Amino acid sequence: MSAASADGPLVLGIETSCDETGVGIVRGRTLLADSVASSVDEHARFGGVVPEVASRAHLEAMVPTLERACEIAGVQMWELDAVAVTSGPGLAGALLVGVAAAKALSIGLGKPVYGVNHLASHVAVDQLEHGPLPEPCLAMLVSGGHSSLLRVDDVTAKIDPLGSTIDDAAGEAFDKVARLLGLPFPGGPHIDRAARSGSSVAIDFPRGLSSGRDLERHRFDFSFSGLKTAVARWVEARERAGEPVPLADVAASFQEAVCDVLTRKAVDAAVALRVDDLLIGGGVAANSRLRVLAEQRATSKGIRVRVPRPGLCTDNGAMVAALGAELVARGRPASSLDLPADSSLPVTAVLG
Amino acid sequence: MLLAFDTATPAVTVALHDGEQVVAEATRVDAMRHGELLAPGIAAALSDAGVVRQDLTAVAVGVGPGPYTGLRVGLVTARTLGLVLDIPVYGVCTLDVLAAEAVDGGTLPDRFLVATDARRKEVYWARYDGSGERLEGPQVARPDAVATDQPVAGRGALLYPEVFPRQVAPEHPSAAVLARAVTEEQVTLLDPEPIYLRRPHVAEPVRPKRVS
Ligand SMILES: [Zn+2]
Numbered sequence: 283m284s285a286a287s288a289d290g291p292l293v294l295g296i297e298t299s300c301d302e303t304g305v306g307i308v309r310g311r312t313l314l315a316d317s318v319a320s321s322v323d324e325h326a327r328f329g330g331v332v333p334e335v336a337s338r339a340h341l342e343a344m345v346p347t348l349e350r351a352c353e354i355a356g357v358q359m360w361e362l363d364a365v366a367v368t369s370g371p372g373l374a375g376a377l378l379v380g381v382a383a384a385k386a387l388s389i390g391l392g393k394p395v396y397g398v399n400h401l402a403s404h405v406a407v408d409q410l411e412h413g414p415l416p417e418p419c420l421a422m423l424v425s426g427g428h429s430s431l432l433r434v435d436d437v438t439a440k441i442d443p444l445g446s447t448i449d450d451a452a453g454e455a456f457d458k459v460a461r462l463l464g465l466p467f468p469g470g471p472h473i474d475r476a477a478r479s480g481s482s483v484a485i486d487f488p489r490g491l492s493s494g495r496d497l498e499r500h501r502f503d504f505s506f507s508g509l510k511t512a513v514a515r516w517v518e519a520r521e522r523a524g525e526p527v528p529l530a531d532v533a534a535s536f537q538e539a540v541c542d543v544l545t546r547k548a549v550d551a552a553v554a555l556r557v558d559d560l561l562i563g564g565g566v567a568a569n570s571r572l573r574v575l576a577e578q579r580a581t582s583k584g585i586r587v588r589v590p591r592p593g594l595c596t597d598n599g600a601m602v603a604a605l606g607a608e609l610v611a612r613g614r615p616a617s618s619l620d621l622p623a624d625s626s627l628p629v630t631a632v633l634g
Numbered sequence: 635m636l637l638a639f640d641t642a643t644p645a646v647t648v649a650l651h652d653g654e655q656v657v658a659e660a661t662r663v664d665a666m667r668h669g670e671l672l673a674p675g676i677a678a679a680l681s682d683a684g685v686v687r688q689d690l691t692a693v694a695v696g697v698g699p700g701p702y703t704g705l706r707v708g709l710v711t712a713r714t715l716g717l718v719l720d721i722p723v724y725g726v727c728t729l730d731v732l733a734a735e736a737v738d739g740g741t742l743p744d745r746f747l748v749a750t751d752a753r754r755k756e757v758y759w760a761r762y763d764g765s766g767e768r769l770e771g772p773q774v775a776r777p778d779a780v781a782t783d784q785p786v787a788g789r790g791a792l793l794y795p796e797v798f799p800r801q802v803a804p805e806h807p808s809a810a811v812l813a814r815a816v817t818e819e820q821v822t823l824l825d826p827e828p829i830y831l832r833r834p835h836v837a838e839p840v841r842p843k844r845v846s
Contacts, residue, residue, distance in 0.1 A: 332834060334702065334834035335834045337702065337703070337706060338702075338706075338828075338830075338834065340706075340710075341706045341709060341710050341828065344710055344713065344714065345713050345714065345717050348714070348717060349717070359717075359718050374703075375702070375703045375706070378668075378669045378703060378706065378707060379706055379707075379710050381669055382669055382672065382673070382706070382707045382710045382711050382714075383710045383711070383714045385672075385673035385711070386673070386710070386711040386712075386714035386715045386718070387714055387718055388673070389673060389676055389677060389680075389687060389715065390687055390714065390715050390717075390718035390719050391718055392687060618674075619673040619674045619677055620670045620671070620673070620674050621670070622667075622669060622670050623669055
């Protein structure tokens with residue numbers, strides 16, 4: 283079996299936890315294909331992901347996305363050594379489409395299926411770009427649904443949460459502030475772009491859980507709800523006064539507040555745990571300011587930063603395949619065919 | 635060797651038909667676990683019949699109407715198996731499968747109904763003639779809007795006896811019946827596309843938490 287070959291196992295990964303239908307194919311730590319069909323346009327007018335719309339789109343996109351991934355990779359399905367799929371956390375109905383497809387592949391190919399944790403996949407994907415993951419490492423995952431700091435001792439078996447958001451996710455704050463500023467959904471890329479011509483120190487927006495008793499109790503937790511409200515109040519006050527809203531300055535100052543808190547806490551955690559490597563993943567990791575600030579602050583403490591390229595940070599099938607390949611390579615047991623989709627799978631469960 | 639299954643109702647039903655007869659069949663009723671039951675059900679049917687996956691020549695799948703989450707499990711499974719085994723996938727209206735069994739089960743008058751649970755206090759329904767030919771539907775409606783003294787098959791009849799006083803078997807579809815109906819060309823074959831009958835419920839925009 284090619285699992286034992288120098289190139290590593292040939293694994294196909296399926297990701298359907300939210301609105302992207304992703305199919306990736308890897309051989310060991312080499313990316314062969316990363317095919318993604320997104321239903322984001324269908325959700326844009328609702329300002330957020332509508333679960334039933336996402337689930338319907340996953341069903342329609344599944345076979346074409348599987349075909350495209352195989353074509354890009356130049357791989358025949360029967361050559362695969364294993365199939366991996368996100369079994370949680372995520373939207374229940376959306377997850378179920380991917381899990382059922384993965385099981386059908388498993389039956390049709392006579393190959394094992396691995397149900398994997400979406401968050402662990404966000405960590406594992408970096409191996410496709412930067413090689414073997416240093417273990418232990420600290421991972422900060424930031425996206426529209428999650429903001430968490432994780433200690434990763436073994437990406438296939440041991441991941442422990444240090445902290446997470448106590449209200450809104452970082453990406454959610456980007457979406458909400460974008461809507462406030464009349465920018466389209468999803469808000470992250472639009473805020474990033476608008477912020478480039480603005481001043482990050484124009485407005486002093488609050489940094490959640492960053493001082494005094496909050497910091498003592500929630501050293502590695504995040505809060506973005508207060509920030510979002512502060513931006514809303516500031517913009518409304520401007521409008522009431524009949525003054526123009528300096529969109530670029532608001533975007534830059536808001537973005538700075540988010541990135542300031544994220545990077546400060548991540549570096550603090552790395553220092554506290556004496557971990558030398560910080561990995562940043564999830565959709566918000568594509569933010570240009572976050573990358574720069576993380577690099578600056580980590581380097582000053584002797585910490586190395588790894589951020590996958592933006593296309594690998596957002597949800598995709600390659601990250602699932604990457605984790606699947608690592609599970610196969612490390613001889614972890616496969617899932618059984620009654621694998622459930624678990625919308626609230628804890629991050630400590632790498633395998634579903 | 636035809637593999638047949640339906641997940642559009644609380645039943646997860648799987649069968650294999652070798653062209654002559656049904657060689658394996660199993661049905662489990664559990665409305666919450668379609669995703670967990672279907673694949674093991676298929677694997678068990680194959681092993682019970684001593685059939686390997688390479689023996690399969692076609693897939694038949696119930697395309698609903700039915701509650702969406704379960705329905706999609708069957709459809710994505712069928713389509714993916716069709717892709718990977720390079721075999722055709724036939725869709726059949728789930729209500730037609732119930733009607734075929736009702737007709738097999740005994741003498742029915744010239745008109746009867748099939749009604750399944752559409753949740754939200756509604757039923758999916760279709761009307762058939764005595765030979766099992768579909769005359770109306772499938773549609774989704776409040777039970778009282780399709781109240782009838784004609785016989786009614788399907789779980790809808792059991793759920794709403796006040797408007798469907800003449801209940802007849804079966805309650806749930808059977809993949810064995812589906813397989814036979816397809817093999818014997820007794821039902822209309824459709825593309826494996828889901829019959830939803832409702833638009834996504836998006837009146838109030840919801841903001842689910844994304845996961846990272
Ligand atoms: Zn994600």
